[in-house]
Amino acid sequence: MTMEIVGNGFLARNLRPIADRHTDTAVLAAGVSWAGGTSDDDFARESALLDEVAARCRTTGRRLLFFSTASTGMYGEGGGTGREDSPITPCTPYGAHKFALEQRLKASGADYLILRLGHLVGPGQPPHQLMPSLLRQVLEGAVRVHRGATRDLIDVADVVTVIDCLLERGVRGETVNVASGEAVPVDHIVDHLQERLGLDVEREYRDAGAHHVICTEKLRRLVPETARLGFTPTYYRQVLDAFLDSAGVDRATVPTPS
Known part of the structure; x- marks a missing residue:
């Protein structure tokens, strides 16, 4: 018997190597994965799937690992603490949907861990x-940037390491932020991509950005191993470098404008 992984997408595929280690857990790695998603049909399908998997976990005694979001949509557009125990007022349909699913899971009677x-x-x-x-936008030479926007980037391999540790320690009945804790201006992300690829990129600024910091105090307490993952203000650069390497994109492969 292995860990039950519901879903076949990006995160589900990355979790398969640790499936044999956590037979007491079911993972819901399917559903809405786009912060801009607003489809009522998609939201309803994910809600129904959560109910189905939670009911199965109640019967089997498995812990249900559910993936929520630490995005602006959950923690608001700035000024908040970004802590798991802070008052939550989601500011996007996606954030509201994920927060509602968290409450649904907590009320289901199933054992759970929310990340x-x-x-x-x-x-x-x-x-x-x-x-x-x-x-894609950088390679095309024009990027849309929300003025003042920040993003907390984390390598999926580091996420799997964190999940492995949390499950191994039997953490349950908790909601935990899994992020680097570094709010990186999107402008800095574009700067690094430009530098790595040797490109000049035109930026179109829009006044719709949001700055928020994700608190990782609880994560670091539960998983001290995060200290060796390199979560520093420059961590995002190694994440971007690894992403470009995996995509096979560098200066040598970027087409020269004719």
Whole structure:
């Protein structure tokens, strides 16, 4: 018997190598994965899937690992603490949906662990997610940047390391932010991509950005191993470098404008 992984997407694939280690856990790694998503049908399907998996976990006694979000949509547009125990007033449909699912799971009677994720980065991401979308824009020579916007980037391999530790320690009945704790201006992310690829990129600024910091005090307390993952103000650069390497994109492969 192995860990039950519900879903076949980006995160589900990355969790398969540790499936044999956590047979007491079911993982819901399916559903809405786009912070801009607002489809009522998609939200309803994820809600129904959560109910189904939670009912199965209640019967089998398995812990249900559910992935929520630590995005601006959950923690607001600035000024908050970004802590798991802070008052939550989601400011986007996606954030409201994920927060409602958290409450639904807590009331289901199933054993659970809720992880609020930062912006995951790694090979094989869906094209609509942040880094594939941003890289595509950089390669095309024009990027849309929300003025003042920040993003907390975390390598999916580091997320799997954190999850492995949390499950191994039997953590349950908790909500935990899984992020680097570093709010990186999107301008800095574009700067690094430009430098690595040797490109000049035109930036179109929009006044719709949001700055927020994700608190990782609880994560660091539960998983002291995060100290060796390099979560510093420059961590995002190694995340971006690994992403570009995995995508096979560098100065040598970027087409020269004719």
